Amino acid sequence: MKIAVLGAGAMGGLFASYLCRHNDVTLVSRHEEQADLISKEGFTVLEKDGTKEIFHPHALVSTKDMEPQDLVILFVKSMANESVLAANRSLLGPDTYLCTLQNGSGHEEVLRKFVPEDHIILGTTQHNASTKARNITRHGGSGMTHLGCVTGDASRLQKFADCFTSCGLAADVSDRVQEMIWNKMFTNISASALTGALQVPLGYIVKDPYAWSLCCQLIGEAVDVAAALGMHFDKKEKILEVKTVCENAPDGLTSIYVDLKNGRKTEVDTITGSVVRAGEKTGVPTPGHSFLLKLIHAMEGRSRENS
Amino acid sequence: MKIAVLGAGAMGGLFASYLCRHNDVTLVSRHEEQADLISKEGFTVLEKDGTKEIFHPHALVSTKDMEPQDLVILFVKSMANESVLAANRSLLGPDTYLCTLQNGSGHEEVLRKFVPEDHIILGTTQHNASTKARNITRHGGSGMTHLGCVTGDASRLQKFADCFTSCGLAADVSDRVQEMIWNKMFTNISASALTGALQVPLGYIVKDPYAWSLCCQLIGEAVDVAAALGMHFDKKEKILEVKTVCENAPDGLTSIYVDLKNGRKTEVDTITGSVVRAGEKTGVPTPGHSFLLKLIHAMEGRSRENS
Known part of the structure:
Protein backbone atom coordinates (compact mmCIF):
# COMPACT_ATOMS: atom_id res chain seq x y z
CA MET A 1 0.00 0.00 0.00
CA ARG A 176 -19.24 3.62 16.67
CA VAL A 177 -16.01 5.47 16.13
CA GLN A 178 -17.54 8.91 16.88
CA GLU A 179 -18.56 7.55 20.26
CA MET A 180 -15.00 6.29 20.83
CA ILE A 181 -13.62 9.68 19.84
CA TRP A 182 -15.93 11.47 22.27
CA ASN A 183 -15.28 8.88 24.95
CA LYS A 184 -11.57 9.61 24.71
CA MET A 185 -12.16 13.36 24.65
CA PHE A 186 -13.67 13.92 28.11
CA THR A 187 -10.37 14.42 29.92
CA ASN A 188 -9.12 16.76 27.23
CA ILE A 189 -12.20 18.97 27.18
CA SER A 190 -12.38 19.23 30.98
CA ALA A 191 -9.24 18.72 33.03
CA SER A 192 -6.71 19.38 30.24
CA ALA A 193 -8.35 22.58 29.10
CA LEU A 194 -8.55 23.81 32.71
CA THR A 195 -4.89 23.03 33.43
CA GLY A 196 -4.15 25.35 30.53
CA ALA A 197 -6.34 28.18 31.79
CA LEU A 198 -5.07 27.83 35.36
CA GLN A 199 -1.48 26.90 34.46
CA VAL A 200 -1.41 24.02 36.91
CA PRO A 201 -0.60 20.28 36.71
CA LEU A 202 -3.41 17.72 36.38
CA GLY A 203 -3.53 16.86 40.08
CA TYR A 204 -4.58 20.41 40.96
CA ILE A 205 -7.87 19.97 39.13
CA VAL A 206 -9.09 17.36 41.64
CA LYS A 207 -7.44 19.02 44.64
CA ASP A 208 -8.92 22.53 44.31
CA PRO A 209 -12.69 22.56 44.93
CA TYR A 210 -13.33 25.44 42.50
CA ALA A 211 -11.29 23.87 39.71
CA TRP A 212 -13.03 20.56 40.30
CA SER A 213 -16.45 22.20 40.20
CA LEU A 214 -15.59 23.77 36.82
CA CYS A 215 -14.24 20.42 35.59
CA CYS A 216 -17.53 18.69 36.48
CA GLN A 217 -19.51 21.46 34.78
CA LEU A 218 -17.51 20.98 31.57
CA ILE A 219 -18.00 17.20 31.65
CA GLY A 220 -21.72 17.65 32.25
CA GLU A 221 -22.14 20.03 29.32
CA ALA A 222 -20.23 17.66 27.01
CA VAL A 223 -22.33 14.67 28.09
CA ASP A 224 -25.44 16.69 27.22
CA VAL A 225 -24.06 17.65 23.80
CA ALA A 226 -23.03 14.05 23.12
CA ALA A 227 -26.55 12.90 24.03
CA ALA A 228 -28.00 15.33 21.49
CA LEU A 229 -25.65 13.76 18.92
CA GLY A 230 -27.03 10.33 19.84
CA MET A 231 -24.19 9.13 22.07
CA HIS A 232 -25.00 8.13 25.59
CA PHE A 233 -22.47 8.64 28.36
CA ASP A 234 -23.09 8.53 32.07
CA LYS A 235 -22.14 11.81 33.79
CA LYS A 236 -21.07 10.23 37.07
CA GLU A 237 -19.03 7.60 35.27
CA LYS A 238 -17.20 10.16 33.11
CA ILE A 239 -16.54 12.36 36.15
CA LEU A 240 -15.03 9.38 37.95
CA GLU A 241 -12.87 8.53 34.92
CA VAL A 242 -11.49 12.06 34.65
CA LYS A 243 -10.88 12.11 38.41
CA THR A 244 -8.87 8.89 38.12
CA VAL A 245 -6.78 10.29 35.25
CA CYS A 246 -5.94 13.39 37.35
CA GLU A 247 -5.17 11.35 40.45
CA ASN A 248 -2.96 8.91 38.57
CA ALA A 249 -0.84 11.64 36.98
CA PRO A 250 -0.93 14.52 39.51
CA ASP A 251 2.23 16.12 38.14
CA GLY A 252 1.18 15.64 34.51
CA LEU A 253 1.43 18.73 32.30
CA THR A 254 -1.04 18.77 29.43
CA SER A 255 -0.19 19.99 25.95
CA ILE A 256 -2.57 22.95 26.36
CA TYR A 257 -0.67 23.90 29.54
CA VAL A 258 2.71 23.57 27.83
CA ASP A 259 1.68 25.37 24.65
CA LEU A 260 0.28 28.33 26.62
CA LYS A 261 3.32 28.47 28.89
CA ASN A 262 5.56 28.60 25.82
CA GLY A 263 3.43 31.21 24.09
CA ARG A 264 2.28 28.85 21.34
CA LYS A 265 -1.13 28.39 19.77
CA THR A 266 -2.96 25.44 21.38
CA GLU A 267 -5.21 22.70 19.99
CA VAL A 268 -8.16 24.12 21.96
CA ASP A 269 -10.21 24.68 18.79
CA THR A 270 -10.45 20.95 18.08
CA ILE A 271 -10.89 20.07 21.77
CA THR A 272 -13.05 22.61 23.63
CA GLY A 273 -14.03 24.19 20.31
CA SER A 274 -15.51 20.95 19.00
CA VAL A 275 -17.87 20.79 21.98
CA VAL A 276 -18.92 24.41 21.41
CA ARG A 277 -19.59 23.80 17.71
CA ALA A 278 -21.49 20.57 18.39
CA GLY A 279 -23.51 22.44 21.02
CA GLU A 280 -24.38 25.16 18.53
CA LYS A 281 -25.40 22.57 15.95
CA THR A 282 -27.63 20.65 18.37
CA GLY A 283 -28.95 23.63 20.31
CA VAL A 284 -27.45 22.43 23.60
CA PRO A 285 -26.00 25.24 25.74
CA THR A 286 -22.26 25.02 26.46
CA PRO A 287 -21.63 28.18 28.47
CA GLY A 288 -18.58 26.78 30.27
CA HIS A 289 -16.87 25.56 27.10
CA SER A 290 -17.70 28.80 25.26
CA PHE A 291 -16.17 30.91 28.02
CA LEU A 292 -13.10 28.70 28.35
CA LEU A 293 -12.52 28.60 24.59
CA LYS A 294 -12.40 32.39 24.35
CA LEU A 295 -10.34 32.64 27.52
CA ILE A 296 -7.67 30.28 26.16
CA HIS A 297 -7.63 32.12 22.83
CA ALA A 298 -7.18 35.36 24.79
CA MET A 299 -4.28 33.71 26.67
CA GLU A 300 -2.72 32.69 23.34
CA GLY A 301 -3.01 36.33 22.31
CA ARG A 302 -0.78 37.49 25.16
CA SER A 303 2.25 36.11 23.36
CA ARG A 304 1.10 37.51 20.00
CA GLU A 305 1.15 40.76 21.95
CA ASN A 306 4.66 40.30 23.34
CA SER A 307 6.25 39.06 20.14
CA MET B 1 -19.73 63.31 65.75
CA ARG B 176 -30.90 55.55 43.92
CA VAL B 177 -27.67 54.58 45.57
CA GLN B 178 -27.95 50.91 44.53
CA GLU B 179 -28.11 52.08 40.94
CA MET B 180 -25.03 54.23 41.50
CA ILE B 181 -23.21 51.29 43.05
CA TRP B 182 -24.05 49.06 40.08
CA ASN B 183 -23.26 51.84 37.66
CA LYS B 184 -19.78 52.08 39.14
CA MET B 185 -19.37 48.31 39.16
CA PHE B 186 -19.46 47.54 35.43
CA THR B 187 -15.74 48.00 34.82
CA ASN B 188 -14.87 45.93 37.88
CA ILE B 189 -17.11 43.00 37.01
CA SER B 190 -15.97 42.88 33.40
CA ALA B 191 -12.58 44.28 32.46
CA SER B 192 -11.03 44.16 35.96
CA ALA B 193 -12.06 40.59 36.64
CA LEU B 194 -10.74 39.53 33.22
CA THR B 195 -7.39 41.27 33.70
CA GLY B 196 -7.06 39.08 36.79
CA ALA B 197 -7.92 35.84 35.02
CA LEU B 198 -5.69 36.67 32.04
CA GLN B 199 -2.95 38.45 34.02
CA VAL B 200 -2.83 41.37 31.60
CA PRO B 201 -3.12 45.17 31.89
CA LEU B 202 -6.44 46.90 31.17
CA GLY B 203 -5.55 47.86 27.60
CA TYR B 204 -5.32 44.20 26.58
CA ILE B 205 -9.03 43.70 27.21
CA VAL B 206 -9.98 46.01 24.34
CA LYS B 207 -7.08 44.97 22.12
CA ASP B 208 -7.62 41.18 22.10
CA PRO B 209 -10.84 40.21 20.28
CA TYR B 210 -11.48 37.15 22.50
CA ALA B 211 -10.93 39.07 25.74
CA TRP B 212 -13.17 41.85 24.46
CA SER B 213 -15.90 39.37 23.51
CA LEU B 214 -15.81 37.93 27.05
CA CYS B 215 -15.86 41.45 28.49
CA CYS B 216 -18.99 42.32 26.50
CA GLN B 217 -20.64 39.06 27.57
CA LEU B 218 -19.99 39.91 31.23
CA ILE B 219 -21.38 43.42 30.83
CA GLY B 220 -24.45 42.04 29.06
CA GLU B 221 -25.18 39.52 31.80
CA ALA B 222 -24.80 42.20 34.48
CA VAL B 223 -27.14 44.59 32.66
CA ASP B 224 -29.75 41.79 32.55
CA VAL B 225 -29.35 41.08 36.26
CA ALA B 226 -29.57 44.79 37.09
CA ALA B 227 -32.77 45.04 35.02
CA ALA B 228 -34.29 42.20 37.04
CA LEU B 229 -33.39 44.21 40.17
CA GLY B 230 -35.24 47.21 38.71
CA MET B 231 -32.24 49.19 37.48
CA HIS B 232 -32.07 50.11 33.86
CA PHE B 233 -28.74 50.38 32.10
CA ASP B 234 -28.11 50.50 28.38
CA LYS B 235 -25.84 47.65 27.21
CA LYS B 236 -24.20 49.61 24.40
CA GLU B 237 -23.61 52.58 26.66
CA LYS B 238 -22.00 50.49 29.40
CA ILE B 239 -19.82 48.68 26.85
CA LEU B 240 -18.64 52.02 25.51
CA GLU B 241 -17.88 53.26 29.03
CA VAL B 242 -15.81 50.20 29.90
CA LYS B 243 -14.00 50.49 26.55
CA THR B 244 -13.11 54.09 27.35
CA VAL B 245 -11.78 53.15 30.80
CA CYS B 246 -9.53 50.48 29.23
CA GLU B 247 -8.35 52.76 26.46
CA ASN B 248 -7.59 55.62 28.85
CA ALA B 249 -5.48 53.44 31.17
CA PRO B 250 -4.00 50.77 28.89
CA ASP B 251 -1.15 49.97 31.30
CA GLY B 252 -3.40 50.01 34.36
CA LEU B 253 -3.12 46.98 36.64
CA THR B 254 -6.29 46.19 38.55
CA SER B 255 -6.34 45.07 42.17
CA ILE B 256 -7.60 41.61 41.13
CA TYR B 257 -4.59 41.33 38.80
CA VAL B 258 -2.16 42.45 41.50
CA ASP B 259 -3.68 40.29 44.24
CA LEU B 260 -3.55 37.17 42.07
CA LYS B 261 -0.02 37.92 40.93
CA ASN B 262 1.06 38.23 44.55
CA GLY B 263 -0.77 35.08 45.60
CA ARG B 264 -3.33 36.95 47.71
CA LYS B 265 -7.05 36.46 48.06
CA THR B 266 -8.96 38.89 45.81
CA GLU B 267 -12.16 40.89 46.25
CA VAL B 268 -13.83 38.85 43.52
CA ASP B 269 -16.60 37.64 45.84
CA THR B 270 -18.00 41.16 46.26
CA ILE B 271 -17.43 42.05 42.61
CA THR B 272 -18.13 39.12 40.25
CA GLY B 273 -19.69 37.18 43.15
CA SER B 274 -22.29 39.88 43.75
CA VAL B 275 -23.50 39.56 40.15
CA VAL B 276 -23.72 35.77 40.51
CA ARG B 277 -25.71 36.03 43.76
CA ALA B 278 -28.04 38.68 42.34
CA GLY B 279 -28.52 36.47 39.29
CA GLU B 280 -29.44 33.51 41.47
CA LYS B 281 -31.89 35.64 43.46
CA THR B 282 -33.62 37.01 40.37
CA GLY B 283 -33.40 33.88 38.23
CA VAL B 284 -31.27 35.58 35.57
CA PRO B 285 -28.53 33.32 34.15
CA THR B 286 -24.96 34.55 34.68
CA PRO B 287 -22.90 31.74 33.12
CA GLY B 288 -19.91 33.94 32.37
CA HIS B 289 -19.71 35.44 35.86
CA SER B 290 -20.22 32.03 37.48
CA PHE B 291 -17.38 30.50 35.46
CA LEU B 292 -15.06 33.44 36.07
CA LEU B 293 -15.79 33.52 39.81
CA LYS B 294 -14.78 29.89 40.24
CA LEU B 295 -11.80 30.31 37.92
CA ILE B 296 -10.44 33.21 39.97
CA HIS B 297 -11.01 31.31 43.22
CA ALA B 298 -9.14 28.38 41.66
CA MET B 299 -6.31 30.80 40.76
CA GLU B 300 -6.23 32.04 44.37
CA GLY B 301 -5.90 28.41 45.43
CA ARG B 302 -2.64 27.98 43.50
CA SER B 303 -0.83 30.02 46.12
CA ARG B 304 -2.59 28.22 49.00
CA GLU B 305 -1.08 25.18 47.30
CA ASN B 306 2.45 26.61 47.13
CA SER B 307 2.55 28.07 50.61
Missing part, protein backbone atom coordinates in the same frame (compact mmCIF):
# COMPACT_ATOMS: atom_id res chain seq x y z
CA LYS A 2 1.26 3.53 -0.72
CA ILE A 3 0.97 5.51 2.49
CA ALA A 4 1.97 9.08 3.36
CA VAL A 5 2.18 10.23 6.97
CA LEU A 6 1.91 14.00 7.37
CA GLY A 7 3.81 15.18 10.42
CA ALA A 8 7.06 13.66 11.66
CA GLY A 9 6.56 14.12 15.39
CA ALA A 10 6.64 11.28 17.92
CA MET A 11 3.37 9.70 16.76
CA GLY A 12 3.86 10.32 13.04
CA GLY A 13 7.32 8.78 13.25
CA LEU A 14 6.01 5.76 15.14
CA PHE A 15 3.21 5.04 12.67
CA ALA A 16 5.37 5.67 9.59
CA SER A 17 8.03 3.36 11.01
CA TYR A 18 5.73 0.45 11.84
CA LEU A 19 3.74 0.81 8.61
CA CYS A 20 6.88 0.74 6.42
CA ARG A 21 7.42 -2.88 7.51
CA HIS A 22 5.07 -3.94 4.68
CA ASN A 23 4.21 -0.74 2.80
CA ASP A 24 5.69 2.01 0.71
CA VAL A 25 5.65 4.79 3.32
CA THR A 26 6.55 8.46 3.00
CA LEU A 27 7.00 10.54 6.14
CA VAL A 28 6.47 14.25 5.50
CA SER A 29 8.25 16.73 7.76
CA ARG A 30 8.14 20.52 7.91
CA HIS A 31 11.89 20.67 8.39
CA GLU A 32 14.45 19.97 5.66
CA GLU A 33 17.02 19.16 8.31
CA GLN A 34 14.79 16.53 9.93
CA ALA A 35 13.90 14.93 6.59
CA ASP A 36 17.61 14.70 5.71
CA LEU A 37 18.40 13.16 9.08
CA ILE A 38 15.70 10.50 8.69
CA SER A 39 16.84 9.77 5.10
CA LYS A 40 20.41 9.26 6.27
CA GLU A 41 19.98 7.56 9.65
CA GLY A 42 16.45 6.20 9.50
CA PHE A 43 13.85 6.62 12.24
CA THR A 44 14.46 4.85 15.56
CA VAL A 45 11.70 3.53 17.80
CA LEU A 46 12.67 2.91 21.43
CA GLU A 47 10.34 0.36 22.99
CA LYS A 48 9.36 0.22 26.65
CA ASP A 49 11.14 -3.10 27.11
CA GLY A 50 14.47 -1.49 26.22
CA THR A 51 14.68 -2.85 22.66
CA LYS A 52 15.00 -0.53 19.70
CA GLU A 53 14.51 -0.79 15.97
CA ILE A 54 15.55 1.50 13.12
CA PHE A 55 13.10 2.01 10.24
CA HIS A 56 13.56 3.59 6.82
CA PRO A 57 10.46 5.35 5.56
CA HIS A 58 11.04 7.86 2.75
CA ALA A 59 11.38 11.28 4.33
CA LEU A 60 10.50 14.46 2.46
CA VAL A 61 9.62 18.09 2.93
CA SER A 62 7.87 18.68 -0.39
CA THR A 63 5.50 16.14 -1.93
CA LYS A 64 4.57 18.15 -5.00
CA ASP A 65 6.17 15.65 -7.43
CA MET A 66 4.59 12.62 -5.75
CA GLU A 67 1.59 10.70 -7.02
CA PRO A 68 -1.68 10.12 -5.14
CA GLN A 69 -1.44 7.67 -2.24
CA ASP A 70 -3.77 4.88 -1.12
CA LEU A 71 -3.80 6.30 2.38
CA VAL A 72 -2.75 9.64 3.87
CA ILE A 73 -2.56 9.88 7.67
CA LEU A 74 -2.55 13.22 9.50
CA PHE A 75 -0.26 13.46 12.50
CA VAL A 76 0.36 17.20 12.64
CA LYS A 77 -1.12 19.42 15.38
CA SER A 78 -4.77 19.63 14.46
CA MET A 79 -4.78 23.41 13.95
CA ALA A 80 -2.35 22.84 11.07
CA ASN A 81 -4.59 20.32 9.25
CA GLU A 82 -5.89 22.72 6.64
CA SER A 83 -2.57 24.30 5.70
CA VAL A 84 -0.74 20.95 5.65
CA LEU A 85 -3.37 19.31 3.45
CA ALA A 86 -3.31 22.28 1.10
CA ALA A 87 0.47 22.01 0.84
CA ASN A 88 0.29 18.26 0.08
CA ARG A 89 -2.67 18.15 -2.27
CA SER A 90 -0.76 16.06 -4.84
CA LEU A 91 -1.00 13.08 -2.47
CA LEU A 92 -4.80 13.12 -2.65
CA GLY A 93 -6.33 11.39 -5.67
CA PRO A 94 -9.89 10.21 -6.33
CA ASP A 95 -9.20 6.89 -4.55
CA THR A 96 -7.14 8.22 -1.65
CA TYR A 97 -8.42 7.67 1.87
CA LEU A 98 -7.55 10.43 4.32
CA CYS A 99 -7.20 9.36 7.96
CA THR A 100 -6.93 11.25 11.26
CA LEU A 101 -6.17 9.71 14.64
CA GLN A 102 -5.72 13.14 16.26
CA ASN A 103 -7.17 14.17 19.61
CA GLY A 104 -10.32 16.25 19.70
CA SER A 105 -13.29 15.82 17.44
CA GLY A 106 -14.83 17.39 14.37
CA HIS A 107 -11.70 17.11 12.22
CA GLU A 108 -13.94 15.94 9.37
CA GLU A 109 -15.07 19.56 8.89
CA VAL A 110 -11.64 20.38 7.47
CA LEU A 111 -10.90 16.99 5.90
CA ARG A 112 -14.02 17.10 3.70
CA LYS A 113 -12.58 20.15 1.94
CA PHE A 114 -9.90 17.82 0.49
CA VAL A 115 -11.51 14.40 -0.10
CA PRO A 116 -15.09 13.17 -0.51
CA GLU A 117 -16.75 12.47 2.84
CA ASP A 118 -16.81 8.70 2.19
CA HIS A 119 -13.01 8.73 1.88
CA ILE A 120 -12.47 10.18 5.35
CA ILE A 121 -11.28 7.78 8.07
CA LEU A 122 -11.72 8.93 11.66
CA GLY A 123 -10.08 6.97 14.41
CA THR A 124 -8.61 6.80 17.85
CA THR A 125 -5.49 5.04 18.98
CA GLN A 126 -4.23 3.94 22.36
CA HIS A 127 -0.62 4.19 21.28
CA ASN A 128 1.36 7.02 22.73
CA ALA A 129 4.85 8.22 22.04
CA SER A 130 7.16 11.08 22.91
CA THR A 131 10.03 12.66 21.04
CA LYS A 132 13.54 11.73 22.19
CA ALA A 133 15.33 13.30 19.22
CA ARG A 134 14.30 14.49 15.76
CA ASN A 135 14.50 10.94 14.41
CA ILE A 136 14.01 8.99 17.64
CA THR A 137 10.69 8.33 19.35
CA ARG A 138 9.97 6.64 22.68
CA HIS A 139 7.02 4.30 22.28
CA GLY A 140 5.32 4.81 25.64
CA GLY A 141 2.25 2.62 25.39
CA SER A 142 0.41 0.36 22.98
CA GLY A 143 -3.18 -0.67 22.45
CA MET A 144 -5.94 -0.76 19.90
CA THR A 145 -6.43 1.58 16.98
CA HIS A 146 -10.08 1.94 15.98
CA LEU A 147 -10.99 3.13 12.50
CA GLY A 148 -14.37 4.37 11.37
CA CYS A 149 -16.01 6.64 8.85
CA VAL A 150 -18.26 9.67 8.67
CA THR A 151 -20.84 8.02 6.40
CA GLY A 152 -21.63 4.47 5.36
CA ASP A 153 -20.51 1.12 6.64
CA ALA A 154 -17.13 0.99 8.36
CA SER A 155 -16.50 -2.58 7.16
CA ARG A 156 -15.17 -1.26 3.85
CA LEU A 157 -12.17 0.02 5.83
CA GLN A 158 -11.18 -3.52 6.85
CA LYS A 159 -8.23 -3.54 4.43
CA PHE A 160 -6.71 -0.56 6.22
CA ALA A 161 -7.23 -2.18 9.63
CA ASP A 162 -5.60 -5.37 8.31
CA CYS A 163 -2.71 -3.36 6.94
CA PHE A 164 -2.18 -1.67 10.35
CA THR A 165 -2.49 -4.97 12.23
CA SER A 166 -0.03 -6.82 9.99
CA CYS A 167 2.55 -4.12 10.74
CA GLY A 168 2.20 -4.42 14.52
CA LEU A 169 -0.44 -1.74 15.04
CA ALA A 170 -3.46 -3.81 16.11
CA ALA A 171 -6.53 -2.20 14.52
CA ASP A 172 -10.21 -2.86 13.92
CA VAL A 173 -13.09 -1.04 12.27
CA SER A 174 -16.11 0.24 14.12
CA ASP A 175 -19.43 1.88 13.29
CA LYS B 2 -17.93 60.22 67.00
CA ILE B 3 -16.64 58.37 63.96
CA ALA B 4 -14.53 55.21 63.63
CA VAL B 5 -12.86 54.29 60.35
CA LEU B 6 -12.02 50.59 60.08
CA GLY B 7 -8.98 50.05 57.86
CA ALA B 8 -6.01 52.41 57.66
CA GLY B 9 -5.13 51.99 53.99
CA ALA B 10 -4.97 54.85 51.49
CA MET B 11 -8.73 55.49 51.45
CA GLY B 12 -9.32 54.87 55.17
CA GLY B 13 -6.49 57.24 56.01
CA LEU B 14 -7.85 59.91 53.65
CA PHE B 15 -11.39 59.80 55.04
CA ALA B 16 -10.27 59.62 58.68
CA SER B 17 -7.97 62.60 58.09
CA TYR B 18 -10.53 64.84 56.43
CA LEU B 19 -13.31 63.87 58.85
CA CYS B 20 -11.19 64.65 61.92
CA ARG B 21 -11.26 68.31 60.91
CA HIS B 22 -14.59 68.63 62.77
CA ASN B 23 -15.18 65.26 64.42
CA ASP B 24 -13.80 62.90 67.00
CA VAL B 25 -12.29 60.30 64.66
CA THR B 26 -10.62 56.96 65.44
CA LEU B 27 -8.66 55.20 62.71
CA VAL B 28 -8.41 51.44 63.32
CA SER B 29 -5.42 49.59 61.89
CA ARG B 30 -4.50 45.91 61.90
CA HIS B 31 -0.89 46.74 62.67
CA GLU B 32 0.36 47.98 66.06
CA GLU B 33 3.37 49.54 64.35
CA GLN B 34 1.19 51.57 61.96
CA ALA B 35 -1.12 52.75 64.75
CA ASP B 36 1.92 53.88 66.78
CA LEU B 37 3.36 55.71 63.78
CA ILE B 38 0.08 57.57 63.14
CA SER B 39 -0.25 58.41 66.85
CA LYS B 40 3.26 59.88 66.89
CA GLU B 41 3.55 61.55 63.48
CA GLY B 42 -0.07 61.93 62.39
CA PHE B 43 -1.43 60.99 58.99
CA THR B 44 -0.25 62.97 55.97
CA VAL B 45 -2.37 63.64 52.89
CA LEU B 46 -0.45 64.64 49.75
CA GLU B 47 -2.71 66.56 47.39
CA LYS B 48 -2.44 66.58 43.62
CA ASP B 49 -1.52 70.27 43.59
CA GLY B 50 1.63 69.52 45.61
CA THR B 51 0.32 70.74 48.96
CA LYS B 52 0.23 68.46 51.98
CA GLU B 53 -1.50 68.45 55.34
CA ILE B 54 -0.90 66.40 58.48
CA PHE B 55 -3.96 65.16 60.42
CA HIS B 56 -4.26 63.63 63.86
CA PRO B 57 -7.03 61.07 64.13
CA HIS B 58 -6.77 58.69 67.10
CA ALA B 59 -5.07 55.54 65.89
CA LEU B 60 -5.67 52.17 67.52
CA VAL B 61 -5.41 48.45 66.97
CA SER B 62 -7.92 47.30 69.55
CA THR B 63 -11.23 49.09 70.11
CA LYS B 64 -12.58 46.81 72.81
CA ASP B 65 -12.55 49.53 75.51
CA MET B 66 -14.21 52.13 73.26
CA GLU B 67 -17.84 53.14 73.40
CA PRO B 68 -20.36 52.94 70.54
CA GLN B 69 -19.82 55.48 67.75
CA ASP B 70 -22.29 57.62 65.79
CA LEU B 71 -20.82 56.38 62.54
CA VAL B 72 -18.52 53.50 61.66
CA ILE B 73 -17.05 53.45 58.14
CA LEU B 74 -15.59 50.30 56.57
CA PHE B 75 -12.45 50.77 54.49
CA VAL B 76 -10.89 47.32 54.75
CA LYS B 77 -10.78 44.90 51.78
CA SER B 78 -14.36 43.72 51.47
CA MET B 79 -13.57 40.05 52.11
CA ALA B 80 -12.44 41.10 55.60
CA ASN B 81 -15.72 42.90 56.46
CA GLU B 82 -17.15 40.15 58.63
CA SER B 83 -14.02 39.45 60.68
CA VAL B 84 -13.21 43.14 61.17
CA LEU B 85 -16.75 43.97 62.30
CA ALA B 86 -16.72 41.01 64.69
CA ALA B 87 -13.43 42.25 66.15
CA ASN B 88 -14.78 45.77 66.62
CA ARG B 89 -18.29 45.03 67.89
CA SER B 90 -17.91 47.43 70.82
CA LEU B 91 -18.13 50.36 68.38
CA LEU B 92 -21.63 49.34 67.31
CA GLY B 93 -24.46 50.47 69.61
CA PRO B 94 -28.22 50.71 68.98
CA ASP B 95 -27.84 54.15 67.38
CA THR B 96 -24.68 53.51 65.36
CA TYR B 97 -24.83 53.85 61.59
CA LEU B 98 -22.54 51.51 59.69
CA CYS B 99 -21.31 52.78 56.31
CA THR B 100 -19.51 51.15 53.38
CA LEU B 101 -18.10 52.95 50.36
CA GLN B 102 -16.29 49.82 49.14
CA ASN B 103 -16.25 48.59 45.56
CA GLY B 104 -18.55 45.76 44.54
CA SER B 105 -22.12 45.33 45.71
CA GLY B 106 -24.13 43.30 48.17
CA HIS B 107 -22.04 44.29 51.22
CA GLU B 108 -25.32 44.74 53.12
CA GLU B 109 -25.58 40.92 53.36
CA VAL B 110 -22.72 40.96 55.85
CA LEU B 111 -23.42 44.35 57.42
CA ARG B 112 -26.93 43.38 58.51
CA LYS B 113 -25.43 40.73 60.77
CA PHE B 114 -24.05 43.59 62.89
CA VAL B 115 -26.60 46.47 62.77
CA PRO B 116 -30.29 46.73 61.92
CA GLU B 117 -30.90 47.11 58.21
CA ASP B 118 -32.12 50.70 58.61
CA HIS B 119 -28.76 51.64 60.13
CA ILE B 120 -26.76 50.52 57.12
CA ILE B 121 -25.39 53.25 54.83
CA LEU B 122 -24.33 52.17 51.34
CA GLY B 123 -22.44 54.57 49.17
CA THR B 124 -20.02 55.26 46.41
CA THR B 125 -17.26 57.81 46.26
CA GLN B 126 -15.30 59.34 43.42
CA HIS B 127 -12.27 59.95 45.64
CA ASN B 128 -9.29 57.79 45.03
CA ALA B 129 -6.02 57.50 46.87
CA SER B 130 -2.90 55.36 46.94
CA THR B 131 -0.51 54.50 49.73
CA LYS B 132 2.81 56.33 49.73
CA ALA B 133 3.88 55.16 53.21
CA ARG B 134 2.10 53.63 56.19
CA ASN B 135 0.95 57.07 57.36
CA ILE B 136 1.08 58.95 54.06
CA THR B 137 -1.56 58.80 51.33
CA ARG B 138 -1.55 60.37 47.88
CA HIS B 139 -4.95 61.87 47.16
CA GLY B 140 -5.30 61.05 43.47
CA GLY B 141 -8.73 62.36 42.61
CA SER B 142 -11.77 63.99 44.16
CA GLY B 143 -15.47 64.03 43.45
CA MET B 144 -18.85 63.33 44.95
CA THR B 145 -19.65 60.84 47.67
CA HIS B 146 -23.21 59.52 47.44
CA LEU B 147 -24.88 58.00 50.50
CA GLY B 148 -28.00 55.87 50.51
CA CYS B 149 -29.75 53.18 52.48
CA VAL B 150 -31.07 49.67 52.07
CA THR B 151 -34.60 50.50 53.27
CA GLY B 152 -36.56 53.68 53.80
CA ASP B 153 -35.96 57.25 52.82
CA ALA B 154 -32.36 58.32 52.29
CA SER B 155 -33.08 61.88 53.45
CA ARG B 156 -32.62 60.83 57.08
CA LEU B 157 -28.92 60.44 56.26
CA GLN B 158 -28.57 64.14 55.45
CA LYS B 159 -26.69 64.82 58.71
CA PHE B 160 -23.96 62.41 57.63
CA ALA B 161 -23.75 63.96 54.17
CA ASP B 162 -23.50 67.44 55.79
CA CYS B 163 -20.80 66.16 58.12
CA PHE B 164 -18.78 64.82 55.16
CA THR B 165 -19.28 67.99 53.12
CA SER B 166 -18.25 70.32 55.96
CA CYS B 167 -14.96 68.39 56.20
CA GLY B 168 -14.12 68.75 52.51
CA LEU B 169 -15.68 65.51 51.27
CA ALA B 170 -18.61 66.77 49.20
CA ALA B 171 -21.51 64.37 49.79
CA ASP B 172 -25.20 64.02 49.13
CA VAL B 173 -27.92 61.47 49.83
CA SER B 174 -29.74 59.52 47.17
CA ASP B 175 -32.61 57.06 46.95
